[in-house]
Amino acid sequence: MYRVPMYINGEFVESTGNSWFPVFDPSTEDTIAEVPDGNATDVELAVKAARQAFDGGDWPQATAQHRGRLLFKLADYIRQQSAQLSELESRNSGKPITEAEFDVSDTATCFEYYGGMATKVLGHVNPVPDNALSLSLREPVGVTGQIIPWNYPLAMAAWKLAPALAAGCCCVLKPAEQTPLTILELAKSFEEIGFPKGVINIVTGFGETAGAPLVAHPDVDKVAFTGSAAVGKLILRSAAESIKRVTLELGGKSPNIFFADSDFEAAVDGALFGIFINQGEVCSAGSRILVERSIYSKFVEAMAAKAKTIKLGPPLDRETKMGPLVSREQYDRVRSYQEIGKGEAKLVAGGGRFESAAKGFYVEPTIFADVDNRAQIAREEIFGPVAAVIPFDGESEAIRIANDTPYGLAAAVWSRDIFRALRVVKAVRAGVVWVNHMQPTYVEAPWGGYKQSGFGRELGPWGIEEYLETKQVHINLSEQPIGWY
Numbered sequence: 001m002y003r004v005p006m007y008i009n010g011e012f013v014e015s016t017g018n019s020w021f022p023v024f025d026p027s028t029e030d031t032i033a034e035v036p037d038g039n040a041t042d043v044e045l046a047v048k049a050a051r052q053a054f055d056g057g058d059w060p061q062a063t064a065q066h067r068g069r070l071l072f073k074l075a076d077y078i079r080q081q082s083a084q085l086s087e088l089e090s091r092n093s094g095k096p097i098t099e100a101e102f103d104v105s106d107t108a109t110c111f112e113y114y115g116g117m118a119t120k121v122l123g124h125v126n127p128v129p130d131n132a133l134s135l136s137l138r139e140p141v142g143v144t145g146q147i148i149p150w151n152y153p154l155a156m157a158a159w160k161l162a163p164a165l166a167a168g169c170c171c172v173l174k175p176a177e178q179t180p181l182t183i184l185e186l187a188k189s190f191e192e193i194g195f196p197k198g199v200i201n202i203v204t205g206f207g208e209t210a211g212a213p214l215v216a217h218p219d220v221d222k223v224a225f226t227g228s229a230a231v232g233k234l235i236l237r238s239a240a241e242s243i244k245r246v247t248l249e250l251g252g253k254s255p256n257i258f259f260a261d262s263d264f265e266a267a268v269d270g271a272l273f274g275i276f277i278n279q280g281e282v283c284s285a286g287s288r289i290l291v292e293r294s295i296y297s298k299f300v301e302a303m304a305a306k307a308k309t310i311k312l313g314p315p316l317d318r319e320t321k322m323g324p325l326v327s328r329e330q331y332d333r334v335r336s337y338q339e340i341g342k343g344e345a346k347l348v349a350g351g352g353r354f355e356s357a358a359k360g361f362y363v364e365p366t367i368f369a370d371v372d373n374r375a376q377i378a379r380e381e382i383f384g385p386v387a388a389v390i391p392f393d394g395e396s397e398a399i400r401i402a403n404d405t406p407y408g409l410a411a412a413v414w415s416r417d418i419f420r421a422l423r424v425v426k427a428v429r430a431g432v433v434w435v436n437h438m439q440p441t442y443v444e445a446p447w448g449g450y451k452q453s454g455f456g457r458e459l460g461p462w463g464i465e466e467y468l469e470t471k472q473v474h475i476n477l478s479e480q481p482i483g484w485y
């Protein structure tokens with residue numbers, strides 16, 4: 001067990017409150033490290049450092065080429081350290097090592113993408129009618145507070161830091177209390193790579209004591225949050241006090257829709273992958289599986305049979321497809337939904353703890369069939385490996401059920417009829433729609449939700465937009481007095 005300090009103003013520090021909290025390995029339930037229990041004073045110090053780096057010009061006035069190069073260097077460093085970072089990510093979050101490796105590679109790609117974009121932020125010349133030159137300049141928003149969840153710890157940090165840094169913003173990032181280790185490990189490289197002090201600060205701590213003061217801080221210009229809808233609402237309210245810019249990527253209850261003409265094998269495979277990847281701890285998880293009535297029984301049977309063959313086990317075992325859930329809290333939450341489901345629908349696979357593991361927060365991949373879309377397990381985000389399978393008759397009913405949710409993050413439709421697939425794409429109210437696939441995510445393409453899944457878009461050119469202000473500049477080309485008096 002070791003103590004890992006947090007990173008404020010270019011220094012590795014403990015909390016001003018002198019207290020630490022434990023971080024666990026969810027596969028053994030052992031404490032593997034302690035990190036500082038950051039508080040409002042620590043947040044104050046981090047925001048002050050970010051403010052100085054921003055207002056003093058260390059970062060926004062560095063050339064775009066220079067900012068881009070540092071992001072490339074960071075990406076290279078991540079690739080060099082891939083084995084170590086992946087192992088730490090897997091141990092701390094419980095995700096299978098093979099998925100952690102994928103995430104670390106994605107993290108590097110994200111920094112590379114925005115490293116390239118730093119030099120491609122363009123302004124405009126506005127065609128105003130008078131004898132004038134009218135310009136729109138793009139400028140960094142300023143100091144950003146970034147709060148991230150525990151399901152993709154490094155990748156979520158990259159989605160937030162990379163576009164902000166490329167834009168010239170300074171950052172105070174709060175990782176989730178469950179999974180702070182990989183970003184703190186990465187922070188060891190920041191000084192050597194050349195990021196000026198204060199440009200990136202990592203404050204560890206809990207939501208109420210470190211996250212909330214960051215959101216409320218009047219010197220923070222923008223808050224970017226990924227997490228639960230409940231906390232998203234608190235953040236939006238708190239940000240109102242200082243009219244902060246906010247982007248929110250919240251939960252989902254995403255429909256994965258299967259028509260009878262889809263390739264059966266690929267469809268069953270896609271239904272399982274859509275909900276059980278990363279133990280179901282995915283904001284875009286395909287947790288409502290809508291299946292056309294004519295293939296429904298066969299589909300449910302095939303899903304249940306295959307789910308039973310998914311290999312659960314220690315996250316560091318390369319054969320493992322599902323590890324433990326991230327924490328006891330998340331385990332209890334998912335277990336309670338398994339019980340709720342038993343009262344609401346027909347259990348066809350899983351339904352309990354994975355008992356072959358002596359310790360750890362393992363739950364079985366769980367499938368409920370004959371679910372009514374009004375059931376709790378069809379309405380509430382579970383954020384774990386629990387699928388609700390719902391039959392439907394025809395395209396319009398599929399669309400109606402798909403949209404009958406407060407959320408709108410993602411959806412998928414499986415069909416070999418291109419006309420129908422594209423009609424469904426257009427009719428579904430979601431920020432991401434896959435056709436004959438579910439979950440692949442690319443840094444080049446926008447990510448974010450409709451409805452109560454939040455607002456704002458990450459990744460691609462959309463991602464950097466959220467970190468840019470627009471300044472209108474009007475240059476009079478005439479020296480004639482206005483002479484209105």
Ligand code: ADP
Binds near residue numbers: 147149177208227234
């Ligand atoms: P979960 O339900 O999985 O814990 P949360 O939305 O609570 O998801 O957590 C996502 C992130 O939001 C974490 O970094 C957490 O610490 C942070 N957080 C939780 N509560 C608050 C809050 N009141 N204000 C700011 N951040 C918060």
Ligand code: MG
Binds near residue numbers: 207
């Ligand atoms: Mg929480």
